[in-house]
Amino acid sequence: MATVDIVDLKKSFGAFPVVHGVSMDFEDGEFIILVGPSGCGKSTLLRMIAGLEDVTSGTISIDGKVVNNLSPKERNIAMVFQNYALYPQMTVAQNLGFSLELSKMPKAEITAKVNESAEILGLTPLLDRKPSQLSGGQRQRVAMGRAIVRDPQVFLFDEPLSNLDANLRVKMRAEIKALHQRLCSTIVYVTHDQVEAMTMADRIVVLRSGVVEQIGTPLELYDFPKNMFVAGFLGSPAMNFLPGKLAADGSAALVLNNGESVALARRPDVAGDTEIVLGVRPQDISQDPDDGTAATVKVVEPTGADTHVLVELAGTEITCVLGARLDLVPGDQIRLSFETPAAHFFDAETEARLEAGSNENKGHQP
Amino acid sequence: MTASVSSTMVHGKRRDPVLIGLWISLVLVALIWLAPVVFITFTSLKSESEIFSSAAFAFPSELQWSNFSAAWAKGNFNQTFVNSSVITVVKVPIGLLISAMAAYALAQIQMGWNKLLLVFVLFGAMIPFQVMLAPLFTLVNSMGLIDTYPGIILPYLAFGVPYQVFILHGFFRAVPKELTEAALIDGASHFTIFRRIFLPVSLPVLSALLILDFVSTWNEFAMALVLLQDKDMWNLPLGLMSYQGQFSNNYGQLNAAIVMTVLPATIVYLIFQRYFVSGLTSGAVKG
Numbered sequence: 106m107a108t109v110d111i112v113d114l115k116k117s118f119g120a121f122p123v124v125h126g127v128s129m130d131f132e133d134g135e136f137i138i139l140v141g142p143s144g145c146g147k148s149t150l151l152r153m154i155a156g157l158e159d160v161t162s163g164t165i166s167i168d169g170k171v172v173n174n175l176s177p178k179e180r181n182i183a184m185v186f187q188n189y190a191l192y193p194q195m196t197v198a199q200n201l202g203f204s205l206e207l208s209k210m211p212k213a214e215i216t217a218k219v220n221e222s223a224e225i226l227g228l229t230p231l232l233d234r235k236p237s238q239l240s241g242g243q244r245q246r247v248a249m250g251r252a253i254v255r256d257p258q259v260f261l262f263d264e265p266l267s268n269l270d271a272n273l274r275v276k277m278r279a280e281i282k283a284l285h286q287r288l289c290s291t292i293v294y295v296t297h298d299q300v301e302a303m304t305m306a307d308r309i310v311v312l313r314s315g316v317v318e319q320i321g322t323p324l325e326l327y328d329f330p331k332n333m334f335v336a337g338f339l340g341s342p343a344m345n346f347l348p349g350k351l352a353a354d355g356s357a358a359l360v361l362n363n364g365e366s367v368a369l370a371r372r373p374d375v376a377g378d379t380e381i382v383l384g385v386r387p388q389d390i391s392q393d394p395d396d397g398t399a400a401t402v403k404v405v406e407p408t409g410a411d412t413h414v415l416v417e418l419a420g421t422e423i424t425c426v427l428g429a430r431l432d433l434v435p436g437d438q439i440r441l442s443f444e445t446p447a448a449h450f451f452d453a454e455t456e457a458r459l460e461a462g463s464n465e466n467k468g469h470q471p
Numbered sequence: 472m473t474a475s476v477s478s479t480m481v482h483g484k485r486r487d488p489v490l491i492g493l494w495i496s497l498v499l500v501a502l503i504w505l506a507p508v509v510f511i512t513f514t515s516l517k518s519e520s521e522i523f524s525s526a527a528f529a530f531p532s533e534l535q536w537s538n539f540s541a542a543w544a545k546g547n548f549n550q551t552f553v554n555s556s557v558i559t560v561v562k563v564p565i566g567l568l569i570s571a572m573a574a575y576a577l578a579q580i581q582m583g584w585n586k587l588l589l590v591f592v593l594f595g596a597m598i599p600f601q602v603m604l605a606p607l608f609t610l611v612n613s614m615g616l617i618d619t620y621p622g623i624i625l626p627y628l629a630f631g632v633p634y635q636v637f638i639l640h641g642f643f644r645a646v647p648k649e650l651t652e653a654a655l656i657d658g659a660s661h662f663t664i665f666r667r668i669f670l671p672v673s674l675p676v677l678s679a680l681l682i683l684d685f686v687s688t689w690n691e692f693a694m695a696l697v698l699l700q701d702k703d704m705w706n707l708p709l710g711l712m713s714y715q716g717q718f719s720n721n722y723g724q725l726n727a728a729i730v731m732t733v734l735p736a737t738i739v740y741l742i743f744q745r746y747f748v749s750g751l752t753s754g755a756v757k758g
Contacts, residue, residue: 155652155656156656157652157655157656176655177652177655177656178655178657178658178659182656183656184653186652186653187649188647188649190649190650190653192650192653192654192667192668193671194671194672203654203657203659203667204656204658207657207658207659207663208658251653251657255657
């Protein structure tokens, strides 16, 4: 277990920069998730921590020691790859013990450590099998076992669940989280799946185009996104954005592009009829047949627990999560209320978050 | 309903005419390829009189094993067999090892000029060695290696490595880079990764190359003719050529000599062909 400190880290592939001077500190035992869309530099960042990519400039320190020039094996890290990367000709036991064997550990000790790791991950009955004789979930568990057997300072996970089916992903997610709670180790985990990020992380680092957009706990990022990118990236279904002008009279209302006025629960700390973007999560939108804003239903998606309805409002498509049983068909007119204290406001030009002063957002209130 | 089911079943049993055609072609081609083998084997076991009195593909009425012992003694096979064995047993594994290591380095260790180096290596495979025979003789002669094992093994290595590197490079490139990276993190050096991960993973392709290289080295004639002048250094094809010249009237013994020349390569093929069947990489990564 160790801290990880990254200072002004940059990476370019030839003349093409992919990581633009990012800085972050990970605490000892923290579960950090690097999240962002494809090409944001999250895997490159992880590979630089692992020593699999050279650093263009900046420093990476593990437990206070700068590791820029150390080879992967000298960094005392372990990495779990998206495609497992198990040695195909070796049995599960040999896969688990390979690193220990290379470190010239006595055989009896290797066997003990392999058995211990196998016990933790439920791999004991599979120790004599080869990777080709395992299911996807079992292979993933072997890959994790290969990491924990070494007792490394830092665990690195590169989209480890991406190749699993939905059910297995949920199961493995819980297993990884339980493993972290058991080992209390520092974990840096890369994913593009915001659900994984929200459910597993102690802190999330949101990256876009090689730049850190925001670092914080899952709920901090969910409740107080710094900008529209973070707001739109976290949460499922994604947050809706409604552009418009604040009411000139200073009241809590947003005037949409078609001139229609939308009542708000509060007003951001901006004077006059400034152009802003209202951000509302689908779960915070409700039906209000009396005072709601008119919208046209385009798609109805019943999920059983609730219904996702895609509507068009002033030329913008909005997704809302409404009651479990709705008698709606495309083309219907419904009236929606955006008068929620959980609404977010963003500057239309910079896309940065606008604070709402005394009416501070306290998160999603059902 | 019943009629439709039975009609579907009948339809399901109908063979694909293209497939039948392919099978017929395959059998015909196999027969054409097998005919000389059968002819040589049968003839090698017939007496002189039976060769001229029986049909070419008739099974020998009495097996003449003495043809083999006579041909072995007359053809100096004691010496040529040893020479061919030494040359092949030394050249083939060394060539494969050098090629595999070069291919691994070119495919997995990024040095910035890998592609250029690969093109340089492959350039060797593009020059027919017949063109190089005269300068090769001059070179080997100037090194005093004519009629020596190194004098034939080194040129064999030089001309064999490029195409093996080409094939192995393609194979190693297809091995997921995560395997190398996982091993690097586990603390393995590149040599360990090559030895412990890549060599076992590439057994099928190595076996294929071993068979091809064994057969081509065992049967090599042109370069041996130029570089091996002393009769005691001849390999089997040279010995066989000489035998054909001297004893061409004794077809039974001549064919016995041919069988003895071809047999080791056939045995090696039969031993290693099973590795062709399945790849070892299945299960290494998702896919």
